[in-house]
Amino acid sequence: MNTTQTESGLGTAYQMRPAATRTELTSVGRGTPMGELLRRYWHPVGVSTDATDVPNKVRALGEDLILFRDKQGRIGLLHARCCHRGTTLYYGKVEEDGLRCCYHGWKFDTEGRCLEQPCEPEGGSFKDKVRQPWYPVQERYGLIFAYMGPADKRPVLPRYACLERMEPGEFVEADDTSVGGGGPAIIPCNWLQHFENVVDPYHVPVLHGSFSGPQFTNMMAALPEVRFEKSSCGVTVRSIRKQENGKIFYRITEAVLPTLRVVPNPRVAEFARVESIGWVLPMDDTSFRIYVAGRVKNAGDIGRMRSKFEGKFWSEMTEQEHQRLPGDYEAQVGQGPVTIHSEEHFGQTDRGIVMLRRMLKDQLDALAVGRDPVGVSFDQAAQPIEFEAGNYIRDA
């Protein structure tokens, strides 16, 4: 221990340095370093059933957008404020070929082209000169992905081997309830606080093994031996726990830039490659949600991976129960809306987080000199991305 901290009068909160956050890593708005980095990748902004003939609100990377599906089945994702005089398209009506604003009836197609200006002379003589800001979307794995970056940098939407190669009886299901977040669908803190948790295996025996329950299988309760490794696209965590029967429980989790959590289900004692992946969507600087897609045998299997605390779901608990049985939600939201990096003290066990932040910072630097960040591909024929993640049992 630092001896000065033991002397009375020293180390009081009054002597703290001014609070500082590395906002280059946390802020997601357009024009911010991380906001621009995130905008080089595709992000899920809804499940397929969110795009219907009733406009739906989407908040992503600090932007308010409107999602809809026109009567021809095409998905549109438009800037929420109408380019005429700014009312929200949320109150618009979906038609055969687009979305009509409620205020003066301008109609926009799924790529923002203005099709009609009904109050203007001759149905709108300058409609070809205005365009409602829009984003390209693609539907895959039951999710709707949006690309919110510069048009000439648009990569291909990646495929993932764990969602392409099925075992017998399996199919892909999507979930939008932030399974893995330990709480409600929308979590009120910065996305990076959650993403860092993916490479923090030492919280498992403490938070999940003791404070929350225990929540996971007994095998997760022991303090693991951990190796952190830089992968081509993120950080891989290899945790080894010796079992009483002499076998070794080997668990691999991966954080894949920029927001992908590749975490095998910790609640089942099945030994297999990872069955689901989760995208952390920063809604803005102080809230995020998680979209998951996974291989399942029964509809609703992903929702059943949701955390329980002494048999209760998070939403069923009282404030007293949350305090007595905190989980990932409490620990991460407890770091504040955006954590204060100047107050942190890293130990040996935080190496994964140091690596992840450094990798993110390296991508910011790459972008600043005009290079593409890791993990983006412009090759339409690119092979599905493979992960090592999974729960495995091995002989010692």
Ligand code: FES
């Ligand atoms: S504000 Fe949308 S048509 Fe006028």
Ligand SMILES: [Fe+2]
């Ligand atoms: Fe956790």
